[in-house]
Amino acid sequence: MKKRSTPGPSAPSVPEYRVRRASSPLVIDGQLTEPAWKDADTIRLLDNVTGQKPRQATAVRLLWDDSCLYVAYECEDTDAWSTFTQHDDPLYKEEVVEIFLDPSGLGRIYFELQVSPRNVSFDSLILNDGGRRGEGRGPNFQGVTMWTCHGLQHAAVVRGDPTRRGTQDEGWTVEMAIPFSQLVSAPHIPPVAGDLWRANIYRIDHALDHSEFTSWSPTGMHDFHITEAFGRLIFEG
Numbered sequence: 143m144k145k146r147s148t149p150g151p152s153a154p155s156v157p158e159y160r161v162r163r164a165s166s167p168l169v170i171d172g173q174l175t176e177p178a179w180k181d182a183d184t185i186r187l188l189d190n191v192t193g194q195k196p197r198q199a200t201a202v203r204l205l206w207d208d209s210c211l212y213v214a215y216e217c218e219d220t221d222a223w224s225t226f227t228q229h230d231d232p233l234y235k236e237e238v239v240e241i242f243l244d245p246s247g248l249g250r251i252y253f254e255l256q257v258s259p260r261n262v263s264f265d266s267l268i269l270n271d272g273g274r275r276g277e278g279r280g281p282n283f284q285g286v287t288m289w290t291c292h293g294l295q296h297a298a299v300v301r302g303d304p305t306r307r308g309t310q311d312e313g314w315t316v317e318m319a320i321p322f323s324q325l326v327s328a329p330h331i332p333p334v335a336g337d338l339w340r341a342n343i344y345r346i347d348h349a350l351d352h353s354e355f356t357s358w359s360p361t362g363m364h365d366f367h368i369t370e371a372f373g374r375l376i377f378e379g
Contacts, residue, residue: 156359157373159185164205164212170317172261172297174214179203182214187345187356191364196354200239200345206377208332210295210319213343215239221349222300222314223307224258230287233257233264237348239316242268242366244340245328249273249369252340253325254285257296257316259304265291273369275362283367295319308350335379340372 164178182203189196198218205212217239224236233256234240244252250271256264267289272280296318298304302311322332330337343358344366361368 156371157185158376159183159204159358159373160376160378161204161206161211162378164207168205168212168317168319170295170297170319172299172315172317174216174315174317178205179214181205185343185358187343187358188360190344190355190357190360190366191362193360193362196347196356197352198347198349198354200356202343202358204375206333209323210321211243211325213241213316213318213320215316215345217314217316217345217347219259219302219311219313219347221308222259222302222304222311223309223348224260224262224304226258226262227260229262230264230266231262233262234346236346238264238346240344240346240366241318241320242342242344242372243320243325244369244372245325247338247340249340249372251327252369253289253291255291255294255318255320257298257318259298259300259314261296261298263294263296265289265294268367270367270369273367275368275370278363278365279367291320291324293321293324333377335377337377339375339377340369341375342366342372 185202187200201216267286269284300314347354359373361371
């Protein structure tokens with residue numbers, strides 16, 4: 143009998159999210175109209191340092207099936223924008239939503255995936271020998287952008303114009319379908335009910351008069367790579 147995954151290094155006071163199976167097929171179009179999304183609980187992102195409610199809200203939901211982990215973002219945004227147009231451009235310098243996935247739960251090797259309002263993606267394999275609260279990433283930290291999440295599907299829909307900064311927009315949504323086959327550190331591919339992964343979910347928002355860095359599980363620092371703060375994803379059957 144295969145053993146189920148167990149949590150990695152202890153992380154006090156981190157949130158848990160039960161990832162439900164999709165009850166019907168999902169179309170990755172950024173519209174979030176499929177009935178299955180109504181079954182998923184909602185995560186509300188908080189200021190990554192203070193844990194306080196941000197000015198512009200972000201709601202996130204997750205689902206899974208035998209092929210993919212699905213992630214949906216709904217972002218309030220009066221000025222959604224990005225200038226980057228190529229895969230693996232440094233999207234994190236502008237506006238973006240992100241998810242970090244650590245299927246092994248060890249806090250040392252994990253996957254970073256991002257999508258911008260212009261539906262440009264960034265993917266990287268992260269090697270991190272640090273990640274402790276109050277200390278930041280380790281001295282041998284590496285982001286391996288040569289890694290590609292083959293088969294990643296994503297769609298972003300902006301209620302406004304994401305190609306120009308300073309326009310009056312209403313918000314944007316993103317859907318992602320992340321193939322389990324690419325997440326090679328997972329204990330089971332696909333997961334089995336009860337598997338536990340570590341993860342965090344982020345958004346970067348740059349308005350003209352302020353910037354916000356928000357997360358599911360605040361790291362307490364201006365650094366998203368604090369693996370000790372990663373929350374827990376539990377896969378339901």
